[in-house]
Amino acid sequence: MLPARHRMSSSRDFAAAVKGGRRVGRRSIVVHVANATNASPVPASEGGPGLVVSVADVVTPAPRVGLVVSKAVGDAVTRHAVARKLRAAAASVTGELNDGALVVIRALRASVDDDANELAAQLRSGLTKLGAL
Template identity: 45%
Template sequence: MLPEPNRLHRARDFSVAVRRGRRMGRSDLVVHAVVRDEPDIASTIRGPRFGLIVSKAVGPAVTRHRVARRLRHICSEVIGELPESTDIVIRALPGAAHATSAQLIVQLRSGMKKLGLLEAPKGPPS
């Protein structure tokens, strides 16, 4: 489960991330990210914050809630790898209803890497 301090709640925070942030689209997700630059907010909030947008286009309520639960679980796994002052909004596209959790995490990590939020995995030198 995603801890409460790491969730976006206010519509203003969602709007800032979606309108001013950078975005990277994948087949089932769109990842929006913005770095918080307001000193009063950045000093009181610890860690990255996540927001989810799962519209009715994804499916009926049961399907939307299942997708949202999976995305929250995925976010809780990558939370320690992200810069602390980052707000991320994940918009689920209709294909997310049929994607597996493994596919969603690959797409989310790929989008975050393209946005420069995650570093490429460090393997043995070749």
């Protein structure tokens, strides 16, 4: 299970990673990566550029991971099984991710046949290629 601080829940973050980031495809997954500080600016009303803060007050954001497992992967039982394997794979690499990284893992149909270790290896390979590890 991913800790709450590493879970991506905002549609803005998903869009930033998928549309504004870089991606790499592997056999069973596609990995999208963006930097949170560059990809999704925070409006002034939420403490963004309109707010002046000292360097001591700036907290480096934790990396966040989101999953996309569509109906193309299979029925609900299959999708949930794939999502569990992907969450385990993501949990194994979150400690090594760059601070502020937004990572979206999109499952492909081939992910149904892979075990958690194979998915973790593909994820690690993709993140290394994108420079997020």
